[in-house]
Amino acid sequence: MKNFAYVKARSIEEAARELGSPGARLHAGGTDLLGCIHDEVIGVDKVVSISGLTALRGISPGPGGGLRIGSLTTISEVAANPTVGRDYAVLAQAARDVASPQLRNQGTIGGNICQRPRCWYFRGDFHCAKKGGELCYAMDGENQYHAIFGGGPSFYVHPSDTAVALAALQAQLVIQGPGGSRTVKMGDFFIEPIQDLTKENVLAPNEIVTEIQLPPAGSGLRTSYRKIRARQAWDFAMTSVALALQTEGGRIARASVFLGGVGPFPWRAAAAEKLLAGKTLDAALAAAAGKAATEGASPLRENAYKVDMVRGAVEESLLAFV
């Protein structure tokens, strides 16, 4: 492994400053970063660790009755937090579904949403389009786990479970850089491969996600997370569904339906959301919404099964609320 400098930042400002030099990489829990460095998926000259910044850790009440989650809060802490479990069940379930207990104890929620894609060409010894090459090898290669939505010029899928839940909850991220902080909605955080293949989100190299803000969970909010993976031990989602239904008097006032494992970022099933809004949920509506969630899917040679998986997973998730 290539030698690199190591800085343990004593403040967010120091971390942002250190991250300004070329080849600097931010380290939180390190469960993804160190693998990427070891496997030479990314280059590195300096690792800047924010792991000692305790101010970035913990879950507390947010403005107007919402919740703040510090970006260094571990995934285990998110999964076990009673308020998250009671008011934001979709996030608690997504956190429980991440990886293994050891990885949940070490990995942070900030690192979970910023982790790099798991595409085997990107992670492997291939000079693929995402690493500056000319081809996305998934287009004609082994593409059973790749994108059915939003693919091209690269077909990687976003790997995070918690990001899908946070998108459904319409969370916001507080981001700090050398010039101060800004707030970005989850829906605006990720970028399309066509915008910039070298990164997955709007972060500049010297910007740090410091906090996640959840809006107040009003009464009538019903949420769930369902993850389908190839095996029941730790594994990434082949497909996942995060639902957040705002109900009023037995009717769905507003639906938020996001899919994981099928696109380059948490994929909004807008047609399903539109269909559900204003209606009373029953089996026929759940089936129709499942079908609507597949609208716009464009499978590759080996992943058409994901279209059926999305349809079934959305339908099943909705049926649990009937």
Ligand SMILES: Cc1cc2nc3c(=O)[nH]c(=O)nc-3n(C[C@H](O)[C@H](O)[C@H](O)COP(=O)(O)OP(=O)(O)OC[C@H]3O[C@@H](n4cnc5c(N)ncnc54)[C@H](O)[C@@H]3O)c2cc1C
């Ligand atoms: C075997 C295995 C199985 C896994 N299975 C799953 C799974 O099923 N579901 C799932 O969701 N994940 C899974 N993961 C991913 C794992 O959850 C992530 O590695 C972990 O959440 C990353 O958190 P971290 O704190 O260790 O991040 P790090 O490894 O420290 O960082 C990850 C990336 O995010 C950046 N980063 C970290 N924190 C911030 C921040 N605050 N602001 C800006 N950038 C930041 C880093 O620079 C780096 O690029 C798996 C990982 C492994 C190794």
